[in-house]
Amino acid sequence: MSTQARRASEWTIHGERVVDDTRRAVLGIADVELPNGVRFEQYVLRVPPAAMVVVLDDDERVLMMWRHRFVIDRWVWELPGGYLDPDEDPATCAAREVEEETGWRPRTMEPVLGFQPMVGTIDQQNLVFLSRGAESTGAAPDVNETERLGWIPLTEVEQRIHTGEIVGSGSVAGLLAVLLAKANGRL
Structure with missing residues (x-):
């Protein structure tokens, strides 16, 4: 040009x-x-692209992981997700990460949102999916990924973001997108 x-x-x-x-x-x-x-x-x-999932159960609770993030030295709630392997389908990656990290297998995978978390310095595509339900595989959550799992009521998400319990850009953006879809009758 x-x-x-x-x-x-x-x-x-x-x-x-x-x-x-x-x-x-x-x-x-x-x-x-x-x-x-x-x-x-x-x-x-x-950074390679990442995919994460808002797993929403029939009671409108979100599957989240309580984990320590050493970079910010804080315990926070996060959505399950991770880096895509080279040439991996994003939805396949997202579902794999949920199962590996939590021991739950998503029932469905619907694209919700794609975004770049810090466009002034970092190039990393983030893709968020919605799963309506999940089945337990019986496997324990990965101890290297999470201290514990929680099914957080969707009605509590906004408050947990405001109190700093949910701070990761992927989790915040994905959860707010789902809340917006719900408020607009698309969920």
Whole structure:
């Protein structure tokens, strides 16, 4: 695209160099130029896509995991989910992650939402699915993933977000999308 065809507010990327490249992330530094000509370097983190699931039972409770997140050093409620394997179907990944992490097998998988959690620095597609119900496999939850499981009433979700019990962007966005769908009669 020529410079003239670019939008007036579009940033120009003059290059990007890799600082660290691992299985789960590529950290780079981009050389960017603002529309007014100011040039600077910006860290960029590229992470594989992730998929998560709002598992909603017949009593309108959401399956969530109580887990410690060392980066923020807090215990929080989260939706089950994880990284997609290369070329993996997102719905397949989401269902696999629910079963691996919780011991529950989702009955259905409906796409709810796709989003980027931190577009100024991180490139990571997040996909949220809705499962209407789940069957217990009899397997115990993965001790490396969760301290315990809880079926949180959908009516309590907004308050738990406000009190900081639910803080992860995937969990917050997915749960709010489901609440919005319910409020608009789409659920």
